[in-house]
Amino acid sequence: MSLRDIEIKAEKWLNDPFSKETQDKVKELHKDSKLLEDCFYKDLEFGTGGMRGIMGVGTNRINQYTLGKTTQGICNYLNKSEKGEIKVVIAFDCRNNSSYFAKIVSDVFSANKIKAYVFSELRPTPELSFAVKELGCTCGIVLTASHNPPEYNGYKVYWKDGGQIVPPIDNLLINEINNVSFEEIKFNGNSKLIEVIDKIIDEKFISNSINIAKINEVSNRDSLKVVFTPIHGTSSTIMPKVFEKIGYNKILYVEEQMKPDGNFSTVKSPNPEETEALSLGLEIAKNNSSDILIGTDPDADRLGVAVKNLTNEHIILNGNQLMAVMVNFLLDRLKSRGKLNSNQFIATTIVSTPLIEKIANYYNTDCKLCLTGFKWIAKMIEDYPKSQFLIGGEESYGIMIGDFVRDKDAITASLFACEIANNLKQNGSSIYNNLIDIYLKHGFYKEELVSITKKGKQGQIEINNIIERFKNDPPEQIGGSEVISIVDYLKSEKLDLKTNRISKVNLPKSNVIEFNTINNTKVILRPSGTEPKIKMYISVNTNLESKDDFLSKNDYLSNKIKSIIEEINL
Numbered sequence: 001m002s003l004r005d006i007e008i009k010a011e012k013w014l015n016d017p018f019s020k021e022t023q024d025k026v027k028e029l030h031k032d033s034k035l036l037e038d039c040f041y042k043d044l045e046f047g048t049g050g051m052r053g054i055m056g057v058g059t060n061r062i063n064q065y066t067l068g069k070t071t072q073g074i075c076n077y078l079n080k081s082e083k084g085e086i087k088v089v090i091a092f093d094c095r096n097n098s099s100y101f102a103k104i105v106s107d108v109f110s111a112n113k114i115k116a117y118v119f120s121e122l123r124p125t126p127e128l129s130f131a132v133k134e135l136g137c138t139c140g141i142v143l144t145a146s147h148n149p150p151e152y153n154g155y156k157v158y159w160k161d162g163g164q165i166v167p168p169i170d171n172l173l174i175n176e177i178n179n180v181s182f183e184e185i186k187f188n189g190n191s192k193l194i195e196v197i198d199k200i201i202d203e204k205f206i207s208n209s210i211n212i213a214k215i216n217e218v219s220n221r222d223s224l225k226v227v228f229t230p231i232h233g234t235s236s237t238i239m240p241k242v243f244e245k246i247g248y249n250k251i252l253y254v255e256e257q258m259k260p261d262g263n264f265s266t267v268k269s270p271n272p273e274e275t276e277a278l279s280l281g282l283e284i285a286k287n288n289s290s291d292i293l294i295g296t297d298p299d300a301d302r303l304g305v306a307v308k309n310l311t312n313e314h315i316i317l318n319g320n321q322l323m324a325v326m327v328n329f330l331l332d333r334l335k336s337r338g339k340l341n342s343n344q345f346i347a348t349t350i351v352s353t354p355l356i357e358k359i360a361n362y363y364n365t366d367c368k369l370c371l372t373g374f375k376w377i378a379k380m381i382e383d384y385p386k387s388q389f390l391i392g393g394e395e396s397y398g399i400m401i402g403d404f405v406r407d408k409d410a411i412t413a414s415l416f417a418c419e420i421a422n423n424l425k426q427n428g429s430s431i432y433n434n435l436i437d438i439y440l441k442h443g444f445y446k447e448e449l450v451s452i453t454k455k456g457k458q459g460q461i462e463i464n465n466i467i468e469r470f471k472n473d474p475p476e477q478i479g480g481s482e483v484i485s486i487v488d489y490l491k492s493e494k495l496d497l498k499t500n501r502i503s504k505v506n507l508p509k510s511n512v513i514e515f516n517t518i519n520n521t522k523v524i525l526r527p528s529g530t531e532p533k534i535k536m537y538i539s540v541n542t543n544l545e546s547k548d549d550f551l552s553k554n555d556y557l558s559n560k561i562k563s564i565i566e567e568i569n570l
Helices: 003-014 020-029 033-040 064-081 098-111 125-134 169-178 199-213 239-246 275-287 319-336 355-362 374-383 410-426 431-442 456-472 547-568
Strands: 051-054 087-092 115-119 139-143 152-159 194-197 226-229 292-296 303-308 314-317 344-349 366-370 388-394 398-401 444-453 481-488 493-496 501-504 513-517 522-527 533-542
Touching: 003 020, 003 033, 020 033, 033 456, 051 064, 064 098, 064 139, 064 152, 064 169, 087 098, 087 125, 098 115, 098 139, 098 152, 098 194, 115 125, 125 139, 125 152, 125 199, 125 410, 199 239, 199 410, 226 239, 226 275, 239 410, 275 292, 275 303, 275 314, 292 410, 303 410, 303 431, 314 319, 314 431, 319 344, 319 355, 319 388, 319 398, 319 410, 319 431, 319 444, 344 355, 344 374, 355 366, 355 431, 366 374, 374 388, 374 398, 398 410, 410 431, 431 444, 431 547, 444 547, 456 513, 456 522, 456 533, 533 547
Parallel strands: 087 115, 087 139, 115 194, 226 292, 344 366, 344 388
Antiparallel strands: 051 152, 139 152, 292 303, 303 314, 388 398, 444 533, 481 493, 481 513, 493 501, 513 522, 522 533
16 A cells, blocks of 8 residues: 555544544544554454554554444444344453443444443453353454553454354444445444443352362462462452452462552562563562462463472473463372263364374374464364363463363463462472473473564564565575475465375364474464464473483474574565
């Protein structure tokens, strides 16, 4: 789109139906052509986690009009496709403007004769997923931008099953949204169709969470030293109640981060993947010799966990390690109780550690693989109604246990992490020692994610060019190991370089390229669905013969990953 085309697009925002305040801000944008371009060169799109973007004026920003247009399109679809009373439920997180945006969204739904349940204050995203089914709603909306910086907000859409939208619903909604003009948005809400909800749903969600995560063998829950932080987010409204109800009464909370704060004033980024975000909690854990530290992201769908290592230092487990411990513990416990059967399955993603498949094979449990994004794991539950879903996870610190929630759920996973830690402690072990035991049994797998930010229109072009370059000129070796297969998920094809045979990949198309080597090193490149980033996932492995070799083998794999990063040089 040329600059003149962008200017013409922006000029439409200088008239009705846009407010005078919006018009004034657009006028200001004309003083900065680069910023004007970024605000209008495209429309915000649905990615792996819904619609997410920087707040501000323009079609490429989160504001009352882009949210209103999206909501109006959903209303149009619902009123065409659904019969009888239509109900939706709306939640919001701690971010700046989230409650304001939630009101706009509820007004648009009610103005279109759709019943809207709205949480009275911020609530975790998994509770919204639960509420969709509990209240018999067709649709659920949560206003959140997860762990993105403070200037972001977003809009996740959930469907009848409590999972995020997937084909064909996503495309049907997008078609309706694209056909909505800003003039058509009905902003004048009907208060009679808006109902505030809170305590009853809270209590039911908490009870379900405890029923799923509780380990009956665990006793004396006060003996486990726990530090918890919501990193200024939504879990502050629920997690203390969960801990209290099950009997963890001596939790040390990071008080500075218990207060909801859309500016995330105590951290650079509210992302539990990053050590800095958990630094205050780590200090408390160190000073109190705590067994476990848990931090959840702002909308409480992902969690970071830190535990003591072999030298009693607190280290943060990565998402793959946390998933491996939880999957292994759950399957081992079910097997010991005679409750594992051939009609059950677990789930993981193509960018997550192959260790999960190894664990599943050991327990003769079906492990289903899907694209990145928890919506695909939730979809599996619908696709295999005669099978029992046990647990699913992804490398980006997301876990879902059971199916009462149909999205990653940091509330239930946080409790399960405490229960596992407590069980292991009472049996003379720990999460870190348990992880090494898993490596001894199934192989030592180590992963790393490299993210490169490429902002704006030019950044998107650069990201696409990088992926195309690797598709057109793939590496013959990675880390000194021969590449033996290439998977192009956009073409749905796997190429075996030994035989030159192409096989079909039975997953939805996605702009992802995967390289596998003869020694099972794996490298995957993909654009982020929610941020202006290109992501590279690296997985390497070796055998671990004894616990005494763990540190040297860990260094070996770390150096191998480092050399691969330098070799590929994004």
